[in-house]
Amino acid sequence: MSKISVIGAGGRVGSGCVRNIAEILGKKGNENTKNTLAMIDIPQALNLMKGMAMDIKDAVLNDVEIFASDNRADIAKSDIVVITAGKPRGPGMTREQLLSENAVIIKGIAEDIAKFSPDSKVIVVSNPLDVMSYVTYTTMHKISSKVGREIVGMGGVLDSMRYRKFIAEAFNCGIKDVSGAIVLGIHGEGMVPIESTVRLKRLKIKEEDKEKLREAVKKTISAGKTIADFGASAYFAPGAAVARMVNAILEDTKEILPCSVIPNGKYEIDDELFIGLPVRLGKNGIEEIVELKISWEEKSKIKTAAECLTNNLTHIFI
Incomplete structure (x- = not known):
């Protein structure tokens, strides 16, 4: 039970x-x-x-x-x-x-x-x-x-769900045709939607289609604000994201999911903080932090996000 x-x-x-x-x-x-x-x-x-x-x-x-x-x-x-x-x-x-x-x-x-x-x-x-x-x-x-x-x-799981949807809309394809849509970094404006890992029907995005991908990135970053501007708030999608994480832990699926975790030196982040990174999630919690093959620019953005989070921790008074 x-x-x-x-x-x-x-x-x-x-x-x-x-x-x-x-x-x-x-x-x-x-x-x-x-x-x-x-x-x-x-x-x-x-x-x-x-x-x-x-x-x-x-x-x-x-x-x-x-x-x-x-x-x-x-x-x-x-x-x-x-x-x-x-x-x-x-x-x-x-x-x-x-x-x-x-x-x-x-x-x-x-x-x-x-x-x-x-x-x-x-x-x-x-x-x-x-x-x-x-x-x-x-x-x-x-x-x-x-x-x-x-x-x-939870953040990255929700953001990645949104990213995948926006990519499918941008390319007028099925959501199942989109893979590698993952969002790392901060759950907020400092998020880093990864472009280099995205595939459509297992194929890389063509150079002439990169602008469509960038539009999907912009929509992903502003999605939470867009929902709020309509006078609503997100709770269906966060619920689905959490359930996916719960299932990974209970069933020990070791599914790779972007979650906020302590980096422990991965992605060249040595500070003690929590930031969105890809992990294998299983019965022990975080089984492994997965180092994806991403661009130098994307790694740099993740490190910048880490610096921002370090600064945010100075505003906590408890």
Whole structure:
């Protein structure tokens, strides 16, 4: 049996994660072996989550056990804990203020994970994602000696899904025809959509078609803002991205996915921070950081993104 807990499940992103994870857990269980999905949030969201749990059970119609709680102790013995909690950026709020305020929230959550479910793998979804992944790791490592490979940030999986879609649209082809669409670096404006690895029907992009690819890059970088400008927010796609990561860990697929991780010297990044890099994700968390054959310019952009993240860490006051 498997148990997954989502902290911040009362929010849109959190509930989106629950919906998609429930599909995966349901396929793995039966009436005799039910997998468990815990929805965790603040007391004010408890009744909302109870209603969501009923609705999601009706939607997936499988044997997963879903329950709602405002007590973080209920994450005990989770295989994976997903963190989606945190404040959105409000009017007049600087990026530095958002960093500091969410860092305090995530630090408290990380302390409780270390206390109640220290052996779980942790997937961080809260923004600013790379910095919140770092806060989660440093907090848990101090308390429970949590190793870095067991904590990953979601960002690159979502960004790469968008990148692949925009490439398919730009070239008027099927999404299945697109491979090698991967986004590294920061989950935000400092992301680095990799052009050199992209293939259409396993063939390199022709030089005369490079401008189409660059348009797909631009749309990928601005996708989150575009959704927000329409008055919406992304929660379906983040939920799907998290579910893909959960499946890779539970099924030990060792699928290569772009996740926010500690570089450990890979891609010539020696600083202790979290940044989007391609990894093999399996039952132990990060099984390996994969060094792709990318251009010198793309490597340089990733290093620049790392420098930006190092600077962001100076704005955290916890």
